[in-house]
Amino acid sequence: MDFRESDELAALRQQIRSWLKQNLPSGYGVPGYRGPHDPEERIREARAWQRKLFDAGWSGLSWPEEYGGRGFGILEQLVWSEEYARAWAPDMIMLAVGLDLTGPVLIQKGQPWQRERFLEKILNGEEVWCQGFSEPDAGSDLAALRCRGEVKGDEIIVTGQKIWTSFAQHADWCILVVRTDPDLPKKHDGMTFLLCDMNTPGIDIRPLTEMTGEDWFNEVFFDSVRVPIDNVLGEIDKGWDVVINTLSHERASAAPHAKLESELLLLRELVKTLPYQGGVAADHPIVRQKLARFTTEVLTLRVNAYRNAETILRTGHPGPQGSLLKLGWSELDQQVKQFACELLGPFGLLTAEDPRAVEKGHWNYELMWSRAASIYAGTSEIQRNIVAERVLGLPRR
Ligand SMILES: Cc1cc2nc3c(=O)[nH]c(=O)nc-3n(C[C@H](O)[C@H](O)[C@H](O)COP(=O)(O)OP(=O)(O)OC[C@H]3O[C@@H](n4cnc5c(N)ncnc54)[C@H](O)[C@@H]3O)c2cc1C
Numbered sequence: 150m151d152f153r154e155s156d157e158l159a160a161l162r163q164q165i166r167s168w169l170k171q172n173l174p175s176g177y178g179v180p181g182y183r184g185p186h187d188p189e190e191r192i193r194e195a196r197a198w199q200r201k202l203f204d205a206g207w208s209g210l211s212w213p214e215e216y217g218g219r220g221f222g223i224l225e226q227l228v229w230s231e232e233y234a235r236a237w238a239p240d241m242i243m244l245a246v247g248l249d250l251t252g253p254v255l256i257q258k259g260q261p262w263q264r265e266r267f268l269e270k271i272l273n274g275e276e277v278w279c280q281g282f283s284e285p286d287a288g289s290d291l292a293a294l295r296c297r298g299e300v301k302g303d304e305i306i307v308t309g310q311k312i313w314t315s316f317a318q319h320a321d322w323c324i325l326v327v328r329t330d331p332d333l334p335k336k337h338d339g340m341t342f343l344l345c346d347m348n349t350p351g352i353d354i355r356p357l358t359e360m361t362g363e364d365w366f367n368e369v370f371f372d373s374v375r376v377p378i379d380n381v382l383g384e385i386d387k388g389w390d391v392v393i394n395t396l397s398h399e400r401a402s403a404a405p406h407a408k409l410e411s412e413l414l415l416l417r418e419l420v421k422t423l424p425y426q427g428g429v430a431a432d433h434p435i436v437r438q439k440l441a442r443f444t445t446e447v448l449t450l451r452v453n454a455y456r457n458a459e460t461i462l463r464t465g466h467p468g469p470q471g472s473l474l475k476l477g478w479s480e481l482d483q484q485v486k487q488f489a490c491e492l493l494g495p496f497g498l499l500t501a502e503d504p505r506a507v508e509k510g511h512w513n514y515e516l517m518w519s520r521a522a523s524i525y526a527g528t529s530e531i532q533r534n535i536v537a538e539r540v541l542g543l544p545r546r
Contacts, residue, residue: 150459152452162228168205169236174198178237180415181511186501188364192277192319195243199274208272209252216256216264217272223458230404234411243316247271247278251324251344253398258383258391263344267322279320281311281345281369282392288313289531291326292336292389296371298327298343300378300385305329305343307351307374313525317354317367320347324395325376330386340388342395344380351375361517362500397466399526405478406450409485412515413443416489419508423492430492439488446481453477469539472532479522479529486516 154162169178174194176182185191202208210226212218221229241248252271255264270276287294296309307327317323323345330339347354351374356364383391417440420430430436453474460468489512490497499506500513523529537543 150455152455158224158228161225162232165207165229165232166236168207169232169238172201172205173236173238177239180237180411180418181508182237183514184239188319192243192316195239195241196274196277198239199241199244203273208274209248212252212256212268212272216252216268218252223461227404227454227458231407234404234407237411243319244274244277246280246315246320246324247276247322250280250395250398251278251322254324254382254391254395257394262379263382267344276321277316277319279314279317279323279347281314281317281323281325283313284310285312289528291392292340294326294328294340295331296325296327297331298329298341298376300329303378305341305376305378305381305385307343307345307371307376309371311369311371313357313366314354314369315366317347317369318356318364323347323369324382326388326392329388333386337389339386340392341385342382342388342391343376344382345374345376346380349374349376359517360520361514404451404454405474405482406447406454409447409450409478409482412482412485413440413447415508415511416440416443416485419489420492425492436492443481443485443488446477450474450477450481469535472527472535473540475527476529476532476536479519482522483516483519486512486519490516 174197176184184194199208206219207229209216209218210221210229211223212220214220248271252268255267259267267276271278281296282291282294284294284296296307296311298305298307305327307325309327311325314323323343325343325345327341327343328339329341333339351372353370353372355368355370357366357368358364359366378385382388417431420436420440423430425433425436453470457467457470457474460466460470493507493512496505496507497513497516499510501510503510506513527535538545
């Protein structure tokens with residue numbers, strides 16, 4: 150791949166950079182700012198920011214123009230993600246299920262009325278979506294899911310449990326996978342993919358508190374929840390195809406190297422003033438060596454992200470190398486945050502509420518949060534299996 154940027158991409162980069170600079174919501178644009186603490190306020194802010202992105206034509210960048218998107222190719226999307234991370238713009242993870250998963254799968258598999266009803270409200274931030282896939286005994290092995298969907302007339306009656314459902318308490322809608330036929334011999338058959346209104350009676354959402362102290366994800370219980378059969382995406386009992394299609398959209402255009410680059414800049418600033426073993430951390434050879442290694446690894450990640458993009462350009466989908474990227478960034482992210490907390494010593498334990506916390510507890514929070522990335526969107530072990538079998542061609546045991 151030729152890594153030199155074309156004139157068109159360079160111009161787009163400049164345009165994105167200056168738009169973000171002029172339009173970021175107040176407070177953003179500085180390292181480490183994470184937005185309002187109160188979840189309700191945070192979601193309100195995310196919706197308002199999404200509306201602004203939509204009005205300015207920066208929403209649904211990968212979506213085709215006929216569905217209200219920008220029709221960007223993978224390289225343009227990467228440039229956006231890089232500039233977005235470098236600008237310390239708001240983390241829009243709360244809206245990601247709608248924008249990155251539901252929208253693209255609706256475009257590919259939805260009926261015309263479903264696209265008409267849902268797409269614009271996803272693009273402009275009006276409706277928030279959550280993802281009801283995982284269950285207590287069905288995570289990595291998603292096809293083991295048991296949440297029951299009984300077809301009765303023109304409805305599907307859902308009874309069962311989902312878990313780790315991020316932002317369910319704020320969501321208007323859920324992409325929900327249920328088992329409509331439990332008697333089929335193959336577990337990948339007999340599933341149905343539903344668009345479920347989260348305000349339907351019978352849904353009980355119980356938040357789970359993570360070690361960051363936030364209630365990000367939830368257990369969601371369904372007790373005879375009536376979903377109209379019209380809200381099936383794809384075909385009854387053939388939901389697995391839709392699941393695979395949905396997961397294939399997961400983060401193909403993300404630029405994790407850019408977020409890590411920004412974090413490393415912050416770490417480089419920190420060590421310049423941090424007392425360490427009788428001197429300043431930045432002068433210590435081990436610290437310098439570690440920072441040099443992190444910087445090299447982030448550059449390697451960037452090259453891998455572009456290699457991934459090149460595969461998408463050539464074949465239309467990311468391929469198994471995407472697993473190398475996910476594995477690489479999620480593990481490096483943890484190492485960077487772990488190292489920052491080690492350098493801070495006991496101060497690394499302090500959270501935002503403590504006035505003595507360095508950078509408002511940024512590193513402590515980030516270290517705890519970084520643990521999640523080696524679990525969601527395919528755990529590190531699952532990524533290693535994919536790399537072993539499909540990239541390196543090693544035999545299955
Ligand atoms: C922050 C966060 C947000 C999430 N949000 C959502 C959400 O919104 N909606 C949703 O549906 N889910 C969500 N998830 C759930 C996530 O998809 C699952 O946690 C993930 O798929 C792993 O499943 P599990 O937790 O059941 O672990 P398991 O699959 O039970 O795995 C347990 C351990 O066994 C290992 N393991 C499992 N199978 C293999 C194998 N074949 N080979 C080697 N090792 C293996 C795993 O790597 C792991 O270490 C979220 C998770 C996190 C952390």
